[in-house]
Structure formats: C-alpha cells, structure tokens
Amino acid sequence: TTTTTTTTTTTTTTGRGQRRGSANTVGSANTVGIGIVSLQDMKVRDIEPISIRNEIQVLRHIQTQARKSLQRFPEPLTLDHKLLKANRWMDANHRNCIMMRASEKETLHWYIDLADKAIPLLNMKWPHLKAKSMYYRSGAYRRRFNYYVTMVIFPLVKREYEMKNKSGGGLDFNNVHTKTNITNNNNNNNKQHVHQKNKDDAAKKSSRNNARRIKGQNILEL
Numbered sequence: 001t002t003t004t005t006t007t008t009t010t011t012t013t014t015g016r017g018q019r020r021g022s023a024n025t026v027g028s029a030n031t032v033g034i035g036i037v038s039l040q041d042m043k044v045r046d047i048e049p050i051s052i053r054n055e056i057q058v059l060r061h062i063q064t065q066a067r068k069s070l071q072r073f074p075e076p077l078t079l080d081h082k083l084l085k086a087n088r089w090m091d092a093n094h095r096n097c098i099m100m101r102a103s104e105k106e107t108l109h110w111y112i113d114l115a116d117k118a119i120p121l122l123n124m125k126w127p128h129l130k131a132k133s134m135y136y137r138s139g140a141y142r143r144r145f146n147y148y149v150t151m152v153i154f155p156l157v158k159r160e161y162e163m164k165n166k167s168g169g170g171l172d173f174n175n176v177h178t179k180t181n182i183t184n185n186n187n188n189n190n191k192q193h194v195h196q197k198n199k200d201d202a203a204k205k206s207s208r209n210n211a212r213r214i215k216g217q218n219i220l221e222l
Contacts, residue, residue: 049156052122059122063115066108077105110144117145121153126161129154 049055080102089095121129136149 049152052156052160055152055156056119056122059115059118063112066111070105070108070112073101073105077102077109080105114145114148118148118153121149122157124157126158129157 080098083098084102089098121132133150133154136146136154
C-alpha cells in the first residue's frame with residue numbers, strides 16, 4: 001500500500017529565544033501541548049501488504065481520489081507545461097506558482113497511472129509474473145514504479161500463490177468474499193428449510209389433534 005507521509009517542523013520556546021525542531025526527531029510544541037511523531041517512530045516500512053484484493057482496492061481508491069483532485073484544477077497539465085516552456089513570467093512568484101501547480105498535477109497523474117499499470121500485474125499468476133521479473137528488477141531502485149513492483153507486487157503475488165498451492169488450492173484471497181457470500185446464502189437456505197419443516201410439522205400435529213378431538217366428540221354422541 002502506498003503511503004504519503006508529511007513531516008512537520010515544530011517550534012519550541014525556551015526563555016526569550018526560539019529553537020527550530022528537527023523533522024526527523026520527536027518534537028513537541030510546548031506552548032500548545034501537541035506531540036509530533038516522526039516517520040521513524042511510525043515504522044511504516046514494517047507494515048507488509050495485506051492481500052492482493054486489499055492492494056487493488058487501495059489502488060483504485062487512490063486513483064479515484066486523484067482524479068477528483070485533478071478536476072478541481074481549471075487548467076490542464078498541458079497548459080502548465082506550455083507556460084514553463086515559454087518561460088515568460090510576470091515575476092518570480094508567478095513562475096513558482098505554476099511550477100508548484102504542475103508538480104502537484106504530475107503527482108496525481110502518476111498515481112492514476114500507477115493503478116492502471118499495477119492492477120493487471122496483481123491479477124497475474126506468479127509463474128507468469130515471475131517471467132517478467134528481470135525486466136522490473138533492472139534499475140528497480142532508480143524508477144519508482146519498478147521499486148513498487150519489486151518490493152510490493154512480487155512478494156505479495158508470490159506469497160498468496162504459494163499459500164494457495166500449499167493448502168491444495170483451497171485458499172484464494174481474491175475469492176474469499178465470494179466464498180463467504182456463498183456460505184452465507186447456503187446457511188440462509190438451510191435456515192429457511194428448517195423453518196419450513198417446523199411449520200409443516202406443526203401443521204401436521206395440529207391436524208392430528210383436530211382429528212382426535214372430532215373422533216372423541218363422535219364417541220360421546222354415540
């Protein structure tokens with residue numbers, strides 16, 4: 001799962017002077033009593049991907065939110081690129097604003113493309129994906145997408161493939177939800193069958209009681 005972490009720099013007051021805290025250490029704003037947790041303390045790299053199904057849902061959610069964010073910009077990214085290429089600005093602030101806006105759009109586009117490229121790989125079987133490993137492992141730490149493929153997709157697909165084969169094909173994380181629904185439907189059908197059977201038994205019992213009562217009345221009349 002892709003995680004975006006924003007580091008925060010805090011300022012603590014000591015006497016008359018001010019000291020700027022470090023973004024890589026645990027700091028605290030003494031004046032407002034807010035604790036800041038660093039990236040090292042969160043240990044986000046220790047959290048492994050949960051499952052293929054979960055990873056796909058996360059990618060689709062990020063892609064949807066990225067598209068919504070892009071729709072809030074009145075101008076497309078191509079216009080920003082044209083302005084940067086023309087290099088004509090009213091002042092330095094104008095140029096910096098366009099550069100910042102273009103960078104944000106490029107980031108959003110990257111996450112949209114990430115989902116389009118990663119989801120088909122997550123849906124592949126491990127033997128087929130393994131055949132592509134040499135392509136993605138070459139320069140894996142120089143390209144962000146290759147890094148994601150080698151560090152997340154490969155281990156995840158391999159792990160679930162091995163677990164499925166180890167359990168004799170009975171474990172498939174992508175079909176857990178479907179199997180659960182089938183089990184629930186079967187349970188509901190069984191409950192309905194038992195309920196109907198109980199109703200039929202009650203009706204038969206009532207019919208027998210009525211027959212006995214009528215027979216008893218006839219005997220009394222005789």
